[in-house]
Amino acid sequence: MNTTTRPTTAYVPRPIAPDALTRLRDTDDAGRPCVPYVDHEGGSPLRCCLRPVAPGERVALVSYAPLRRWAVETGTDPGAYDEQGPVFIHADPCEGPAQERAGYPFSRAGALRTLRRYNARGQIIGGRLLEIPEDGTRGFDAAFDEAFADPETALVHVRAVEYGCFHFEVRRPA
Numbered sequence: 001m002n003t004t005t006r007p008t009t010a011y012v013p014r015p016i017a018p019d020a021l022t023r024l025r026d027t028d029d030a031g032r033p034c035v036p037y038v039d040h041e042g043g044s045p046l047r048c049c050l051r052p053v054a055p056g057e058r059v060a061l062v063s064y065a066p067l068r069r070w071a072v073e074t075g076t077d078p079g080a081y082d083e084q085g086p087v088f089i090h091a092d093p094c095e096g097p098a099q100e101r102a103g104y105p106f107s108r109a110g111a112l113r114t115l116r117r118y119n120a121r122g123q124i125i126g127g128r129l130l131e132i133p134e135d136g137t138r139g140f141d142a143a144f145d146e147a148f149a150d151p152e153t154a155l156v157h158v159r160a161v162e163y164g165c166f167h168f169e170v171r172r173p174a
């Protein structure tokens, strides 16, 4: 991150990691081959770049297991807490989220999110509903403050309530 980046959020929203993206672009976490297509409408949330699809971009809808990926990285066994769900990604290698972030991804006043907390062993230890307020950044910041106030919380998954789909992950700041 360069020094001209203005501080926007207290926590870092993490996109799907590059090595995971490489695998997902071949075979997804449900074992299905990736099927790229051109999205002429746009608007769907891209979990590789943490922004909406722009009309005309080549994307794919793949099944992603965020906790499993985290567990591989950390040498943990997520056991029965492992789950997978649909996410949109760019079908081709991409640049990832912009350095200059303006707030949290996919934030829109009035939208409903769940923030699910996991401990360092990958077990769910709690969660809450968040209705994104007018000041979405402050709303998310406060919700993450609350989540990490529990010393057991190692990471938080943010999901859309209606579709249940994974939006992004936040880890305990080092």
Ligand SMILES: [Zn+2]
Residues within 6 Å of the ligand: 046, 048, 049, 089, 090, 094, 095, 096
């Ligand atoms: Zn992307």
